[in-house]
Amino acid sequence: MGSIIPFQDLNLFPDNSTTSAITTTTTIPTLLTPKIEPKSEPVDEIPHQSQSYQEPLSSFFPNSVPIFFSNPQITPLSPSPSPSPSPSTPAASTISSAEETVYSEFYRLSELFRTAFAERFQQYSDVQVIEPDSRAIVPVPDDDRLNQVVVSRRKTPRSTELVRVTNLTLKDRTYFREVVRRTRMLYESLRILSIVEQENRRGIGFRRRSRGDLRSATMMRDRGLWLNRDKRIVGSIPGVEIGDLFFFRMELCVVGLHGQAQAGIDYLPGSKSSNGEPIATSIIVSGGYEDDEDAGDMIIYTGHGGQDKFSKQCEHQKLEGGNLALERSLHYGIEVRVIRGIKYENSVTNKVYVYDGLYKIVDCWFDVGKSGFGVYKYKLLRMDGQPEMGSAIMKFAQTLRIRPISVRPVGYLSLDISNKKESLPVFLFNDIDSDQEPLFYEYLVKSVFPPIVFSQGSGTGCNCVSGCNDSCFCAAKNGGELAYDYNGLLMRGKPVIFECGASCQCPPNCRNRVSQRGLRSRLEVFRSRETGWGVRSLDLIPAGSFICEYAGVALTREQSQIFTMNGDNLVYPNRFSEKWAEWGDLSQVFSDYTRPSYPSIPPLDFAMDVSRMRNVACYISHSSTPNVLVQFVLHDHNNLMFPHLMLFAMENIPPLRELSLDYGVPDECTGKLSICN
Structure with missing residues (x-):
């Protein structure tokens, strides 16, 4: 199996150390790279639930398969157990018992309310029902499988541990490719079935567009079927190849290629880093900012922030969040994954996302944009030794469909071996x-x-x-x-x-x-x-x-x-x-x-x-x-x-x-x- 390499500790080196690569040695390394110390995710303080509402999802769906790096199944969160009260404090036991009774009744009534109005909530893709005998006021049809899901559980936070996966053998690459393929196949099957069921229920011409992409992603997340949730991978994602196509942003989240459903910069926040510095892992280049420049192997990428609801720059950008994460990735020489959003009329959403490989951030500066407001710009160069970009292949294929002979003057034996039978x-x-x-x-x-x-x-x-x-x-x-x-x-x-x-x-x-x-x-x-x-x-x-x-x-x-x-x-x-x-x-x-x-x-x-x-x-x-x-x-x-x-x-x-x-x-x-x- 391939190697999982953690990052080195930043605190071992002065701030002005240079870096260009990421390695792990037993002696003092010559190259500076950040290490995010593994630490447990903060558990939200939620009241203790009664036993009837704590049954894990694995009991409903026991056939889940292992996910990358032992991705755990999603289970309801519960607060850490508190120390047992001493015999000298009997009042504590009485108060705790009373609180349990109150919170148990609260959750019972909450479930009755949410299941009763499940059909109204389903348009927001956050509430679904599975148990037909859950005492819902509005009955749920038995034949609507995609609506028969437990009340939304609190999702497991993403890991704070940054790793790089290296030295994958051919057997490893085949295995991870198969896992990604099956995960994407499951996502697409759920999406198609979800849309068909909604259209059958509401009618084909229903004015609200069915968001099967959101529903399928939510269902897979609630069952712990998202990939790469227990590690944040820097560099290539095992099983994802350059040129792979995705129609939906949520599918990028499902496979772990880009963890943000809306933001163009995916990064580990500084609040979750041991040294307090954010690190960027991937970006989406889709022309959403007027100051972006995309020349294929070279990208001038504009930071995020400062736009209004019409995607117009209306104020200065700040060096925070994803912008700071890109600057820190530049400082430590950490590459980022680049996904391009391309308009494609024949696709489901008239847009397609293409994974184009790894890029290095080589420069960063603050500039006045076309709108007159200050923006942060980052220069990225594509790393050598990678397969051809998927976006470039798509453009070449588009030209080939129109002018095949002019694009490839040598090699064509026939422009139609079917002789117009097809x-x-x-x-x-x-x-x-x-x-x-x-x-x-x-x-x-x-x-x-x-x-x-x-x-x-x-x-x-x-x-x-x-x-x-x-x-x-x-x-x-x-x-x-x-x-x-x-x-x-x-x-x-x-x-x-x-x-x-x-x-x-x-x-x-x-x-x-x-x-x-x-x-x-x-x-x-x-x-x-x-x-x-x-x-x-x-x-x-x-x-x-x-x-x-x-x-x-x-x-x-x-x-x-x-x-x-x-x-x-x-x-x-x-x-x-x-x-x-x-x-x-x-x-x-x-x-x-x-x-x-x-x-x-x-x-x-x-x-x-x-x-x-x-x-x-x-x-x-x-x-x-x-x-x-x-x-x-x-x-x-x-x-x-x-x-x-x-x-x-x-x-x-x-x-x-x-x-x-x-x-x-x-x-x-x-x-x-x-x-x-």
Whole structure:
């Protein structure tokens, strides 16, 4: 496991010592770095609660997984035990008993009041209810899972201990990456389900925008599922890679990349530091201040403060709070994480946050800003040896979508290998060698099934003229709920999904017609030195989005045996790992969560031949930690033995990041994965 390095004690060195790096030695160090002494968080003095209101959340949700660095579960705070009174002071015992009775009754009445008006409070995302028999005056519907949460508990404060994580092995990086991936997947699943439930309850056109991002973050915080709460990490966050994309500020807090829901500077306050000096750990650059200058590797960052409600500078800034923390980080040579906020029209919020790596603060001064008021400015330079900035890749991809040849004049073998069969072009790029293999196959838009598959027809359809909802016939086929939200995102993976077909009366833009509409993102097949042929997107692909179908010619068991005798490689759908079960898995939130088992599907006994006809999906590389999952879908027939293999994003996939699939276990005879390239 990697090393966790605490900071050195500032008190060992004079104030005028120089510094440029952070190390830990047994002798007197040559480089000055601050050390924040570990100390316990101050416990708020709250009255003692009766036993019935002190049951920890772990009893409701026992399936929580370990978090980075043994992150503790959230439990109700209680005051430190006071010394037992001596026999000579009997009055103290009487007073204490009376206080307990008063406070117990106070909390009982408080809970009755809060649960009674829970529906009114829920719009502020701070009060929710779980126990159906909590004597609430206003009953809580049993089927609204996201509202069934205990009354908000006091959240655990962030740690005051600054550390740096170093010397991570490949195994460590893989582990932390998986933890971050699962945490983000849980956050996104909760967010989507929360929005759908609010829209179902209030109506799609409800004037107040549903804040599923806040609700999902609150629920995860109350269950102790936020990462990196027990340590404040300086430098890189294990499991978070440069170029990772986030749609919401709260998600940055959930993974521990930036701990402030609104402020642009995240720092350890001086009041919690052993030497009384604040230290900055990360900043968000989003152009919120008119004096900011962003040249990529060099940033002139304006301190915070002095703005009115219209984001206009109206007074001088002060060297305090985050501004002082940045100055102290400059003094001690401590790097900060930089997250850029970029406008992106195709995103959920028309904005996206990109982690761009570590920067050093090299200068700080007080200047007169454009508005005429004094502002603090900080010059930051990007540290060497890091991968390319995610924001730069996004800008390059945007230009590539418009002028591909002018941006990359060498390497394009085709601007559309589908020959306009797809709704969007599929590029073919190779600037490594002379291989042109993808040009020699006939392109398939969707899988070809044997005629016997369609003998049963598409069955009875719904009568939804304006679009399907959870009460229609197609929803009943899917177990009582549709698989997609109103934006076409997959809410929860299932063994198989029944989409609306030719017998349904709903329009083409129906909520239950997602995967049959074809490509939504511009994809590119490219040559890679590591994986051979691979696939990447020129667009940002949000988590839960449909990507494309894995298309080929479906073969029966007898046909596949003949093909394998000839040495042809086939793809076996039953060997794809069941990553669909991870998408929407809420077992860490709800103790009674069960894996979806309906609609059920029999063991698949067919193979996909992609030796002559195939589509773009057949070039997606294998990975044991993929960012794409396979979801079985039926829409043009009802034969459960031959479903379509539809691919969905398991995470927010940035532009030009390679797509990957888990093709499953190796073939028992050949020892090869069921992968064609």
